[in-house]
Amino acid sequence: MQNHPYIWNYIPLLMQVGIVGLMTLGMVTMSWFIGRHRNLKDKLEAYECGIPAEGDARGRFSVRFYMVAMLFILFDVEAVFMIPWAVIYRRLPAITGSQLFGFWEMVVYLGFVVVGVFYVWKKGVLDWASDKADL
Amino acid sequence: METGLFTFLIVNLIKIVVVVVILLMAVAYTVLLERKLVGRIQNRWGPSRVGPFGLLQPLADGAKLFLKEDLMPFAVERPLYVLAPMIALGCALTSIAVIPFGANIQWHGVDLFQISDVSIGLLILLGITSVGVYGIALSGWSSNNKYSLLGALRASAQVISYELALGLALVGVVMRAGSLRLRDIVNVQTGHSLVAFLHWNFFGGFQFVAFFIYLMAAYAETNRAPFDLPEAESELTAGYHTEYSSMKFAMFFMAEYANMITVGCVATLLFFGGWTSPFGHFLSGSGPVSTAILSVFWFVAKVFFFLFLYIWVRGTLPRFRYDQLMGFGWTFLVPVAIANIVVTGLWMGLSLPAH
Amino acid sequence: MHLALFLIFGALCVAGALNLLLQRHPINSALSLIVVMSSLAVLYLLLGAEFLAAAQVIVYSGAIMVLFTFVIMLLNAGREERTRGSKMAYVIGFPGAAVLLALLADIFITHSGEFHRVHAGEYVVSTAALSGVLFRDLLLPFEVTSILILIAILGAVALARKEH
Numbered sequence: 341m342q343n344h345p346y347i348w349n350y351i352p353l354l355m356q357v358g359i360v361g362l363m364t365l366g367m368v369t370m371s372w373f374i375g376r377h378r379n380l381k382d383k384l385e386a387y388e389c390g391i392p393a394e395g396d397a398r399g400r401f402s403v404r405f406y407m408v409a410m411l412f413i414l415f416d417v418e419a420v421f422m423i424p425w426a427v428i429y430r431r432l433p434a435i436t437g438s439q440l441f442g443f444w445e446m447v448v449y450l451g452f453v454v455v456g457v458f459y460v461w462k463k464g465v466l467d468w469a470s471d472k473a474d475l
Numbered sequence: 476m477e478t479g480l481f482t483f484l485i486v487n488l489i490k491i492v493v494v495v496v497i498l499l500m501a502v503a504y505t506v507l508l509e510r511k512l513v514g515r516i517q518n519r520w521g522p523s524r525v526g527p528f529g530l531l532q533p534l535a536d537g538a539k540l541f542l543k544e545d546l547m548p549f550a551v552e553r554p555l556y557v558l559a560p561m562i563a564l565g566c567a568l569t570s571i572a573v574i575p576f577g578a579n580i581q582w583h584g585v586d587l588f589q590i591s592d593v594s595i596g597l598l599i600l601l602g603i604t605s606v607g608v609y610g611i612a613l614s615g616w617s618s619n620n621k622y623s624l625l626g627a628l629r630a631s632a633q634v635i636s637y638e639l640a641l642g643l644a645l646v647g648v649v650m651r652a653g654s655l656r657l658r659d660i661v662n663v664q665t666g667h668s669l670v671a672f673l674h675w676n677f678f679g680g681f682q683f684v685a686f687f688i689y690l691m692a693a694y695a696e697t698n699r700a701p702f703d704l705p706e707a708e709s710e711l712t713a714g715y716h717t718e719y720s721s722m723k724f725a726m727f728f729m730a731e732y733a734n735m736i737t738v739g740c741v742a743t744l745l746f747f748g749g750w751t752s753p754f755g756h757f758l759s760g761s762g763p764v765s766t767a768i769l770s771v772f773w774f775v776a777k778v779f780f781f782l783f784l785y786i787w788v789r790g791t792l793p794r795f796r797y798d799q800l801m802g803f804g805w806t807f808l809v810p811v812a813i814a815n816i817v818v819t820g821l822w823m824g825l826s827l828p829a830h
Numbered sequence: 831m832h833l834a835l836f837l838i839f840g841a842l843c844v845a846g847a848l849n850l851l852l853q854r855h856p857i858n859s860a861l862s863l864i865v866v867m868s869s870l871a872v873l874y875l876l877l878g879a880e881f882l883a884a885a886q887v888i889v890y891s892g893a894i895m896v897l898f899t900f901v902i903m904l905l906n907a908g909r910e911e912r913t914r915g916s917k918m919a920y921v922i923g924f925p926g927a928a929v930l931l932a933l934l935a936d937i938f939i940t941h942s943g944e945f946h947r948v949h950a951g952e953y954v955v956s957t958a959a960l961s962g963v964l965f966r967d968l969l970l971p972f973e974v975t976s977i978l979i980l981i982a983i984l985g986a987v988a989l990a991r992k993e994h
Contacts, residue, residue: 368560385548420888435966
């Protein structure tokens with residue numbers, strides 16, 4: 341297999357995506373055609389435990405959910421940066437010429453991020469139970 | 476060995492179909508296993524009527540779900556409502572493609588026990604997990620139902636929060652292996668003595684902290700007890716799949732169990748030596764055939780252990796409260812994961828040979 | 831093989847981008863953007879940038895678009911209304927786009943001899959090679975990134991503050 345261009349390693353993955361996609365599409369279509377349909381008005385309303393539905397489910401939600409999504413982006417970027425560092429960590433002494441240089445690189449990097457976590461924590465953004473958070 | 480493109484495609488097609496069918500069977504029987512075990516934990520029998528010991532129950536369930544009426548409520552956003560279960564199940568079944576489930580045995584230049592041996596396997600798993608969120612988020616929103624929306628919201632916020640801890644927990648393992656290829660990560664953990672299991676990342680790599688972070692994050696990722704708030708039946712009926720019926724409901728169900736299996740596979744590969752025998756050369760096979768059989772045996776046995784653990788935890792622990800859940804993820808798991816990276820880095824840096 | 835994959839995913843990318851513009855509901859546009867991002871990842875893969883492809887999926891498709899969908903889903907953003915478009919778009923936008931296109935085409939045509947021809951899949955940049963450069967030659971930008979992330983965290987918290 342070594343003689344193949346490297347993209348050949350990914351072709352099975354792409355094939356898997358395609359096959360699984362077709363399969364799920366097939367499942368959805370088949371179940372639509374196999375089951376019988378007896379549409380009653382009551383049956384097709386939004387389910388609220390048998391009581392007629394009140395309004396619809398389009399409302400606004402706590403800002404905490406947006407905060408989580410925003411913080412997730414930032415920390416995710418940070419985590420993605422750590423992965424190449426981890427891959428090469430064993431070889432960093434040879435590359436940089438110092439035993440612990442690679443370690444201090446990451447400590448400085450993580451230091452700023454930890455300050456960020458600490459700040460968010462103290463601001464009460466991560467405390468979902470309290471109303472005192474500055475949100 | 477050089478193989479033509481056409482042969483390559485055909486062989487891979489067969490491999491993928493076989494693996495997906497086996498995975499779907501495994502999903503069906505994991506459901507049965509869970510019902511049986513939870514039954515025993517609660518001092519009852521679980522399914523026992525269909526076939527011997529209830530062994531045909533999954534097939535009966537599958538057939539029943541296929542024949543059920545497929546509802547399409549008035550208020551839903553149609554294309555997205557149909558798309559959501561497809562995304563959920565699609566992502567769950569795709570991640571198996573990069574997982575090596577047996578020793579590297581080549582047959583006519585084709586790797587028998589892995590679909591796609593890529594050098595960034597671990598990142599691909601993370602990527603597929605992060606795309607899987609859309610299945611849940613869209614199902615809740617497109618259903619236009621309050622329970623669904625609340626469930627989907629909870630689920631997406633929880634999944635993205637714990638994904639962070641999960642990603643950080645993996646860094647220590649990658650540091651030890653120096654590679655993102657899953658086969659390399661396993662090879663680092665192999666030993667030859669009778670106590671080869673001491674080379675596993677869990678023991679030898681001293682990554683058991685990372686393992687416990689991974690385990691908890693994985694339970695939250697798959698929305699399983701004790702983190703099953705998105706489908707907390709006492710508050711939200713069924714959470715994000717309240718409005719789904721028939722096969723669409725079954726697809727969410729299958730996605731959950733397929734994700735459980737994937738998470739078990741990843742835990743096995745990263746922390747428990749993958750397909751290698753825990754006892755070195757003992758019980759690891761000598762010829763190609765016995766090596767193949769025994770490596771798959773060990774892999775399946777280890778994954779089975781994780782599935783058992785999943786079900787055991789579900790049968791034992793009560794559900795978290797939502798604020799506890801988010802607090803636990805952000806203020807406990809993430810700092811501990813960062814500390815684990817720093818400690819592992821220092822330890823490895825000091826013990827690496829001077830250049 | 832490379833050409834076939836390039837054509838498929840390039841077409842998917844362009845189709846997603848067009849769909850993004852033409853859809854009237856913002857959530858459909860957001861989903862098309864995910865398709866664009868993911869097909870871009872495959873194009874990176876074709877060029878041999880494995881890590882970049884994975885990072886593209888994890889960060890863009892996985893994290894940034896989740897925020898987009900969250901905002902669209904929860905702010906109750908409805909279907910947008912068709913307008914005739916602003917005057918500015920007609921006066922500046924279309925000529926601007928035309929000029930940009932002409933400029934790019936001109937540069938490509940006059941300088942086409944100077945480009946090095948690179949065939950897809952010729953170079954494969956392994957993650958280790960990438961990090962070798964990142965953690966030695968590009969160390970300062972790397973560390974500055976963490977300060978950038980810190981500032982962004984402060985910004986995110988400030989953005990969500992109550993108005994006093």
